[in-house]
Amino acid sequence: MSHTVGVRQAQKLKTRQALLDAALALLEHRSLGSLGLREVTRAVGVAPTAFYRHFDDTAALGVALVEETLGSLHGLIAAILAATGDSEERLERSVSVIAAHVAAQPGHFRFIAREQHGGVAPVRAAIADQLALFAEEVAAVLGAEPAGAGWSRQDLLMLGGLYVDHMVLTASALLEAGPAGEAEVVRVARRRLRLVTLGRQHWLDGPAR
Amino acid sequence: MSHTVGVRQAQKLKTRQALLDAALALLEHRSLGSLGLREVTRAVGVAPTAFYRHFDDTAALGVALVEETLGSLHGLIAAILAATGDSEERLERSVSVIAAHVAAQPGHFRFIAREQHGGVAPVRAAIADQLALFAEEVAAVLGAEPAGAGWSRQDLLMLGGLYVDHMVLTASALLEAGPAGEAEVVRVARRRLRLVTLGRQHWLDGPAR
């Protein structure tokens, strides 16, 4: 039998993923700070000590969850923004894509929203890092298109950060509202984006500075 | 001796306040979900069972902390917005007032930022209620001034919510940045507000709907 990955390594990764999945499920109604290592291993069906073969502690597991959730999202938002269409179309598509992603993996987004300002420092830092990267990616796209001509790097970053924060707030609001309130949240999110877009269009109108 | 308040009641309130203060101090680096009732009473110097004379559990204490922090803020933001001055002045004053409040009682604002999307449902609900009230108060002020003429109630609420969310994000960013990064956070917060204000000024320009 060939061993392109190695049976042992494959099994280890499987257990690690099971720990991540179990933790995410346990975190539906609580925050990471109150999650116990024994709870996670119990849910997976391994001995408590097996946890240490994969993570130093629950904070390290949290950082891994951040990477699992946000690491795979890079390029996505930039791709949405880069697609053609007038600003109203683009705006509606952005909100729809966010809503679809949140509906597809609610646990992951709930975790991010909850821990973004949560009590576990390394996790907070990991989320901040990823979101800062998103903001830069968005800023790069916005700066490259015609409407971004004449914008300073700082202003582009400010706008990118605004879009990213808006995205996270929208995701959190969608989760809080549940399926029944989704339509209303989407409506308000679009309205907000529309207002920001208007502000963007007139950003360079003002008095010289 | 007259008993305008009652010695017993006064002492009880004092203990209750001590519990609230101790809890807030303990929550500087953690979230409410991981706060133990015994930690709080230990910090105050009373028996664990004394806790139950004041709160059913730590979630109830959290709700009381929400009221202590946000309950006293009503009218403040509305007052800032209602004050005279052009939009740029008003904008700078708003950000300064927020920064001053955060610097004056960092623990309280950290608590709100952390628990806004946190793992304790009753606390999350209490914060959402208070912030919704703020949004309505802001919307009322915005609707009453000339620039708000022609705005629908829904649009005013959207804008009020945007300002409130921006305020909370700014408070959180100030706490995360510390004294050293405060100036930069304030700069970006002003820039964002300026963009929103521009969007507001052109909200009614668009195609009829």
Add this chain to the structure above:
DNA sequence: TGTACATCAGTGAACGCGCGTTCACTGATGTAC
């Protein structure tokens, strides 16, 4: 004002329980020859 009784904020012992971490271990997988 004085006395007798009621209230109730805070006490302290006790309980069963789940926690994180340590340690020496087992046995399947991997590797060297």
Add this chain to the structure above:
DNA sequence: TGTACATCAGTGAACGCGCGTTCACTGATGTAC
């Protein structure tokens, strides 16, 4: 291919500890007369 040894993911017992909650209690404060 076969054998002998190394690696290491997962085990299971054990530990000391702090937790939330119960209960009957104490003694200062409050109230009725």
